[in-house]
Amino acid sequence: MALAGTSVHGVALPVVAVQVLGASPGQVSLLAAAATAPAFFFALPAGVVGDRYPKRPVMVGTDLAAAAVVAAVPVCWAAGVLSVPVLYTVALLLGTLTVLHQAASIAILPELVDRAQMHQANARIASAFSLADTAGAYGGTFVVGLVGAVRALWLDSLSYLVSAWCAWRIRPSAVRRERAGRPVRMLAGIREGLSYVMRDPIQRPMVLSLVCHAYADGIVVTYFAYTLLKRLGADSTGLGLVMGVTAVGGLVGAALATRLVDRYGPARVILAGLLAYAICAAPLLIARPGPVWLGVIALAGAVRTAAAVAAGTTQRSIRQQLCPPELQSRAQQTSVWLVTGLRTAAALTAGGLAAAFSVHTALLVGTLLHLVPAGLLWASPIRRMTAMPAPSPSKDGPRVP
Template identity: 30%
Template structure:
């Protein structure tokens, strides 16, 4: 599935014959030339926009019900706890079964969960315990959806477009990150959180329709893994034996567990530092999304990446996040968070592409399951810790500590990388 690498596993298979070669001028959007990916991309955009609306509405609802940033952190933790507990098993499922079938099942279930939360909120019967339960159920579906998405994309675009498709996936997600909060903030203020949940429920119809429109004959499915004992251990062993996989995953784990806890940090700044409300929280979330979108677009234009880029951007992200602790006002803070968002996505897309391109196709589900476990599963640890720090020591101290953790992690991984085999590069030059 990946292109040959002198430092990684062998490649598998050519690109689909129906996928036209990308022209130099269209390199940024090369993967959209593939029909299946194009349909999936736009379906995901609509669904991701609804999801971001729900995230903002959910965080605001919990804070409104409890008045506690710690409770917001608990909600975030519950949303990602299933990935921490069962993420590796989700990768095994992605290697065993057709990805489209997994995604149709999980997206339908998540749409029903959003609809149920909408009904509870609109009828005025919602309690914080309800939000906690649905956050956990959403995370449970993501155990299976995340590795399925990560492994379905290479099946649609072929090996030579993986790096571009990863970056365009980030463009998709971050574009939705801009649109969702921009709509959710005013919507919550005017008519309440319940309608944001309802719109998210409807948004899942778009991604389900896009999956149904995929032409199976144009896919490059990997050979399903047989049911046998020790598959999780085999995936872990594969990562342990390849530094080009191990180092990005370790760094992503540390940076994401603490540095990416934006809901908790931004709610603390919006409500406690800048004495604002849902509108200010939406503004800060949008600022991060704007920078992240710029970072994703820049990543899509890049023809290559390396472990050096990954480590440097992780360190720069941490330094800048720490510096935001001294921002004198909300506009300065928002401007700095644009840059934080840019470095956030540049780091994440580089790490993701390195892992995808250096993974044996037969192991991709399990490896990406582990990747998504550390990418999102560390949040149940970091969320409450960061929420507790913000509540007891203030948002400024909390974001300073988060940034310093990212800097320390980048420094340690960088030193280890100097002594280990090189972590690979994204092909394309």
């Protein structure tokens, strides 16, 4: 519910800025930056918070706070004091609360399920995330068109209240929660999390592969819609259909992830997923105008998303199974911080390549860079993993098959 709410206000806030307040393009750009900046600045502190405090109260508190922040927009509108700076403040607060909530909600999983069920649980969560993200985006667009952007935010606020109620019903394992909730100072906690990820022979290549994947994907995504609209002559309906079909791939990948790992092993699923992601980017490079090529791109996008979800849930499950309980949030947020920080760099790289050469060159470079993550994992101990990590009979933690 919280993710669906995030998708709804992601649609509604820019509409309020443009249609209600008459914001300029520069102001809309700043609003988008205000919404995404907290992911970089607060990812690491959020990891410490997630490890320092019980995660369920963090999830409930951030949902309740987000409900109040979202409701401030229609309240200010009714009072006649709504302005663009108010939207900046709302976007910043919502971005910060989202970072805190996700740091706790992702890392709470090892407190809820046994290690043997971790991958299946992550696959189900990925399926729910894909469904909520898609439903939130399309549903948000529909609701905004039906009742208006300002009134739609009342429903957005309600979704956060429902999410808070759902989070309150979660009952983590008392033993696991006690192990995960050890007090730690902020700066020392951040250093400990970074050090753990960068020194661990399994965590390090996985996180670095995610970072490289995000950088390559950021280059391609920068000009994905531009290429469809400009070079391939698609209209907004065609773009929407491509995005919709692509999103369905996430549900397929989540449904197949555990079966593929059981049959072929985690290493093969991760490596094949990363390679499939790179290969399925090729149609965008050679496509020509016409509905047939749009269909090919949409189908390739669905396969890419399925491969990404299957590989991503497998990586996350391995990392959670191997990570000590007291470092779950910080390990997760270290990768979030690195990935978020490279998104801006990827967009700037794409712009530089397009300015110096062409948009097609930027897409080509991004597609080729998608091969790097698979190379990193092939050169790491992950290549030898034939099964998911299993609990050790001793108290030393999980072992790597």
